[in-house]
Amino acid sequence: MDKSSSRQKTVVIGAGPVGALAALYAAQRGDDVAIYELRSDLRDPSTTPLNFTKSINLALSERGINAMRQSGRTELLESVMKEAIPMRGRMIHGASTTGELYEQSQDYDVHGRAIFAVDRGDLNKRLLDDLESMPNVSFHFNHKLTGADFRSRKAWFEVAGGKSMKWSVDVRDQEIEVDFDFLIGADGAHSATRFHLMKYLRMDYQQSYIDTLWCEFTIDPSAKTNDDPNSIFKISPNHLHIWPGKEFMFIAIPSTDGSFTCTLFMPSRYFSILEEDPNKLPAFFDEHFPGITGLIHQTSLIASFTKNPHLPLISIKCQPYHYSDSVVILGDAAHAMVPFYGQGMNAGLEDVRVLYSILDKHLSPSSKSSSSSSLSRKRALALQEYSLTRQPDAHAINDLALENYTEMRASVISPVYKFRKWLEETLSVYVPSLGWQTKYSRTGKVDCGGLGGGSDESGCDGGGAGLVEVEEGDEAGAVVCEGADVVGVEDYLLVGCEGGRGELWGVYSYDFLDV
Known part of the structure; x- marks a missing residue:
């Protein structure tokens, strides 16, 4: 030089x-x-x-x-941001003991804040x-x-x-x-x-792999049926959709064209079994991820599994x-x-x-x-x-x-998890003097509601990125620590409490979307 x-x-x-x-x-x-x-x-x-x-x-x-x-x-x-879709929570999918399909929404945050799906x-x-x-x-x-x-x-x-x-x-x-x-x-x-x-x-x-592979699938958009732009989505566009399976899980993330990018996470031994006979895939999905075969045609399901790579997680x-x-x-x-x-x-x-x-x-x-x-x-x-x-x-x-990973594939359907989540939100909203903050309240999600200026195509009130505001401060780490021993959540408060640091990495909880 x-x-x-x-x-x-x-x-x-x-x-x-x-x-x-x-x-x-x-x-x-x-x-x-x-x-x-x-x-x-x-x-x-x-x-x-x-x-x-x-x-x-x-x-x-x-x-x-x-x-x-x-x-x-x-x-x-x-x-x-104009091409981003706000996701305000998880949508948990499953089937009752009688075989009836259900959806259960779990908001990320009691104040309606969101993360955004982008291509x-x-x-x-x-x-x-x-x-x-x-x-x-x-x-x-x-x-x-x-x-x-x-x-x-x-x-x-x-x-x-x-x-x-x-x-x-x-x-x-x-x-x-x-x-x-x-x-x-x-x-x-x-x-x-x-x-x-x-x-x-x-x-x-240090490098390590977990004994889980992933493979990508697609839920195609529906034909637009009315003036509602969301009619092209087969399921809610404002959620991260999860089919928990304890040992494995299937998720779906919205795209602006009405499709959903889906990912199967599963231990490698199950991939090996299904690779031997991919025709067993629809029955496997019906057993573990009820409702998917109604959203993805069986031939597309098998084609995606055989064509798309089965990749490791490092x-x-x-x-x-x-x-x-x-x-x-x-x-x-x-x-x-x-x-x-x-x-x-x-x-x-x-x-x-x-x-x-x-x-x-x-x-x-x-x-x-x-x-x-x-x-x-x-x-x-x-x-x-x-x-x-x-x-x-x-x-x-x-x-x-x-x-x-444990929370997403298993804990979200646990009664203990649901009670803990209810208690966290109750403490945060009704007993603010405790200084308690929910797991999602200060993870850097964006408050996209009530910001004025109309609505953009993604459905996020306020439209342009210039109107995006965030509630988080340098004191966030210390604030979260005040309630750290209330419900035994030291696992995700560890770094937020360390020295009261404003970066607040310890309370990130954004779910999958970044393989």
Whole structure:
């Protein structure tokens, strides 16, 4: 790099939602930003579909919304929220002892706050389109990170369609070499950035899989029958639908076209049994997920099971997240988690906000014209603070995501769980002097009712994202702790109580939507 230039070159590895938002933050601060992505342009329909490794739909919570809001790109957030569907609770499906189907709604929050179902590909496209409009941003698709020197600030990439994709010293001279001032790795659970980062520091690293696979299905939309826009939905569009099965579960998330993206979670041994004879699938669903075969035709059910991949669920923890002043990893590269709190992407987007809030604190606008050594020292301190600050939160939500699987597939139908939920809400509403907060009341959900301004297509009163307000404060962690011993809920209050921190990771409870 030309050290005489005051403009910093930031290289971002990974063009998914987290990498794209990180690039947006960097570009907004005047950096020259280069984004390198292993795959083809993710906006191209011919690119490997994201749902080969990721669910089509995911939950966008206030954590992710706020991260986009803080980017300063108001129009971007408004466009995303116009295509988002508010989900105000779970809808539990089952059958009585007489075989009669039932639905039972469980609101997330007594105040009606919601999380939002969004299409992953659409969100990614909007972020990339916004980046493409910025003159200091460049895209480099089909580039595989094969080497990095974080001391001399150089990275090497292979370009798809050329030489062998197997890296070795022998082909180094055939690769392109890229200089950078700062590198951000947002390249997912199997991060190449993290792999190379491990060579430069003593990184603690833990990877585990749970004995559960997942497969995706679709509930097709209905034909519109009247003026009600919701008539295209076969089931309620404002809920996360769950068919709990104790050992397994089936869920459905709404899409704006009236369809539902559905996911089956099941121990691998059951997948093996059904793979031997997929024709047993409809009977299996009738027994464990009553009502599904009335929403998905049996032939479609079998076709989805045989055609769509059966994918594992990985959990990754590591520390630290940075080396010196030159590199940091974000999102799944730093803390991949199982999807049962729906916080994987939201946590990654919040990584970006937290990182740049710390960088801004250490690097004032005038410091960018400081000497190279001074700038390096300040950024090194900022990255050290980021790792120390973010790691406990990330590890906590990782653990909580694992614990929430039990609640979603089994506890939601337990009488004890239902009583606990009723008691929590009663204490919160009628005995506020106790300082008790429900599990969902301060998890960053958005209050989308009664904000004025009409209604958008998703049915969220208030419409545009500029009207979204959130009830949460820096004191939230301490407030929640006041009631921590009332009903034995220390499992999800653990981090919220730790030092009374305002980040309040310990009371996230967003359900699945982020495989």
